[in-house]
Amino acid sequence: MKYNNFVPVGQKRVSTSEGRENIVTNQLKISKEVIELQKLVAPEVNRLIEMRYNILSTISSEQPIGRRNLAFVLDMSERQVRNEIDFFQTEKLILVERQGVVITDAGKEILMKLKSLLYTYNGLEQLEKELLERLHLKRVMICPGDMDINYEVLRFMGRSGAKYVLSVMKGRDTLALTGGSAAAAVTDEMSEAFYPDVYVIPARGGIGKSHSTQANNVVAKMGLKLHSNYELLHLPDNIDHQLLEALQDYPEIKRVFDKMEEIDIFVFGLGRADVLAEWRSMSAAEKHKMLNEGAVGEAFGHYFNIDGQVICPSSAIGISIDNFKKIPHVIAVAGGISKADAIIGVSRVRKDIVLITDESAAREILEKLKTTL
Structure with missing residues (x-):
């Protein structure tokens, strides 16, 4: 197979559509x-x-x-x-x-x-600067619109995420992705490239309710687009710990667990604590207790409050908070007004997160931050 259209290892290839978009952006500086x-x-x-x-x-x-x-x-x-x-x-x-x-x-x-x-x-450049300073982020990218109303906004967010991943990826990196629509959008918008020594792995257990956005499928699609190695995790997201211990030495599972200790780039979505608790069939008593303790958001299995404190650690396999804080490049992709509290909370778990969001969430976040002065 010929790879004339692929980037050299460790370098970014700018696709025709991306080049056209850059030209358009330069032409529209008003x-x-x-x-x-x-x-x-x-x-x-x-x-x-x-x-x-x-x-x-x-x-x-x-x-x-x-x-x-x-x-x-x-x-x-x-x-x-x-x-x-x-x-x-x-x-x-x-x-x-x-x-x-x-x-x-x-x-x-x-x-x-x-x-x-x-x-x-709409002054989104200034909006990005304000969020960068208020939330102590590494970088902010805001797409015009509201993804809850207009699905194309999520695709634009995914495109920004894909371009950022390629801009920081090196030849032997390990890329981890969660499941969900946000990580799936990044994968869908990823340009085809050639990274034969990169590893792509799921950040959580592999069995979920939605086939198209389930972590293993997102990882496999990303691995194929990057022509890289990828590993899948064929375990339920909420597997019993005793069973997990019995399976940890199984070679295919052990490889993924080992790779989780050396992640270089992590792309993840996040959601509202109440919505995700319902989606994951959390018991009414557990949900009530968690929300009473102030949980507002969920990311890679952990529930946290608006100050970034973990309210309910993940009971599932996947990336721990300690590992999360050590990963060089962490990219959160989330939008919509309802995600504002969750975005604020996860940005306080650690500094220097890259945030890709939409205009509606960005404006809501700044309004909420004003009330906390």
């Missing part, structure tokens, strides 16, 4: 004076840009989608959606087919331009 002037005399322009960004990105992620469903997802009137569809169709940014509306290549390019434009218009 002076702050022009932006402030437009906000003052024509604030409706920004609202129109946001609306059309939301429509195009929703079409991109849900295509083919009918007008009625599009109106429902965006909470807009069918008449308003129909008018916008007519506009996009005239500009050849979409196609209206029998199955529904789909985005064209020209529409995809415009969508990237709108994303860059909104980054500037």
